[in-house]
Amino acid sequence: MPMSDPIIQVEHLSKRYHIGARERYRTLRDAVVDAFAAPLRRLRSFGRSSHRSAETIWALKDVSFQVHRGDVLGIIGPNGAGKSTLLKILSRITEPTEGRAVLYGRTGSLLEVGTGFHPELTGRENIFLSGAILGMTRREIRARFDEIVDFSGVEKFLDTPVKRYSSGMHVRLGFAVAAHMRPEILLVDEVLAVGDAEFQKRCLGKMQEVSEGGRTVLFVSHNMAAVARLCGKALLLTGGTCRHWDDVSGAIAHYLRSGGGGVASYADLRDAPGWQPKRQVVLTSVSTHRLDGREACGFNTGDGMLIRVGFCLDEWIPAYCQVNFMDSMGQRVMSVRSTHAGPPLELSGDGCIECVVPDIRLAGGEYSLMLEIGREFPHAEWLDCVPDAIRLRVALGDYLRGFELARGQGVLAQRSSWSVLAATSTPIRAEGTHGLREPHTEYGRLVG
């Protein structure tokens, strides 16, 4: 059976965005004025992009690759490299500026969890609505309804309006619906970044099931561990250009080696790439300090830390702010969120939020902070998110009596105290493999 026919063929795909601080909606008034100023030019350019700003960025430039049926392709790269844009183009949500792509199979896109959910409708109604929006027919949704409810675990709340759901339930239901799409080509964008650990485990499990089922999957993620586990091939996108790898670990290693930026104690975020190409700038700066206020980018485990986040809003909002700590594999190992500490932050205008972490429990390594800020009421919705806002280094130091944690011993350094409650009076010494060793060599065991 010839496997040579690609299911996705991408040739010289490019996408240009117009950006600029002065971008605003066109108004009729502008159109009318322009019509009088240069009537022919207006007519010819009607419907086409007519931004006056000359600032453009090429989100994708000359990207070409092939995907074969059954491939699970991981798309990795730094932020702003064009990964989400690529998926949007392949999902036919936005059109390319140049180049072309051909898809030889039914496509389903999972670019967001809970697409189409309406807060006033119940869980049951939203399953049908969201399913229909994602492209399933009424018959298909009805057939898979029970599975979807089972997977989401919200059976008890099926007939309550979704606006009453916790964010966890929201995310589980959204993913449950999307997970039951059965397209031939599945495009997934970073959905593993939301939700708690339990949810992420389920997501991964389902993705594994999908990929083992012979479907073609394109998976964009910052989570290198997930990419390494699920994908057979990788596409590394940097600054809009791409490179294809048949060896996923090689691609990951290459990406991590050339990882941009170093540790710093202050970063200006106004021009930093956000979660999506169009970013609503609310987060303006971030800095990390010791508890006494001095700026620092290196900390010891057990130390306290101050994180100051600058913001700029043009209205008053009851807000939450979340700082996610990502390790070098792109996995989120810790999150500190203002809602865990107290009532919503009242923010308006220009200002600065300070977060105090009294004791850092992270093991040694370099960590990247992802900042998120958003509205807490009437329901949590994020306004701005900057992945990789700033990096810092943590050293284990003396936290574990001078010992280091080996790779695979975990991301947290947890202190513990040990004592013997009972022991026999005579040590048992046997010849051969099961003997008790000399006491002083027990210490060697700690390092594993």
Next chain:
Amino acid sequence: MTKTDMDVEISRNQGSVAGAGEVAARAPVVIEPGMGRLGLDLAEIWRYRDLLAFLTWRDVKVRYKQTVLGFLWAFLQPFTTMVVFSLVFGRLMKVDSLGTAYPVFVYAGLLPWHFFAESLARSSQSVVASSNIVTKVYFPRLVIPLASVGGCLVDFAVSFLILVGLMLYYGLAPGAGMLVVIPLVAVTIIAALGVGTLLSALNVAYRDFRYVLPFIVQIWMFLTPVVYPLRAVPADWRWLAMLNPMSGIVEAYRSAILGRPFAWGDLGVSVAVSVFVFLLAVVVFKRIERRFADII
């Protein structure tokens, strides 16, 4: 056989892994700049008919949830308007009502007008209001204004029942001519869809339409023979009135409901204008549609 085995089986046979009514081999999708025919792809909209139904159902459901009067709102607006107009134009100004009771006369005109005006109001905002799905999933965007017009159809049906009640109250028997209303509804849908689709696309590109629209609709109502009969317009200006597609349509509704002779010529002109606007709307919509996700 576990589910995953079955899926592998299906994909190995290169059949569609979708549900039962799908065609096995689908033509490949080509994505390139300037793509898409500017015409109406009815086959695609038919494929997404379930989505159209769900979006319509969602609009109707959400509109009346958490309201005390629920569905009653559907007819309350044309009904109260009818009462006010009957007092002002019927009693006070004694406008010519073609020999029938003024309330029935004006309500017969308000019925299609209200459907048209509501459709415009809802569909013009529909695409912008759906920005959350437009930026995340693919489906033919034309479904969005279609669904909002569909939602207004439900209101129209409720108001129509009130009309029958009103006629009986004034001692007018609904005649066989009422059945002509059905094809007229189809014509009204095309008129509403035409202008609504055009507005929904233009509204994405030029956001100030939403402020201008209520004002335009109000003036438009007075330019349509809703509160007065078409014959009240002096013959010299009749051609101007006919440029308005709703003129012929509203007159035709009245003729059907009141059992009066039809002005086929007028209706014909209105139908032609409606169809023209609709086709123009589809072309404009398709043109701006490509940039929806980027500018919304």
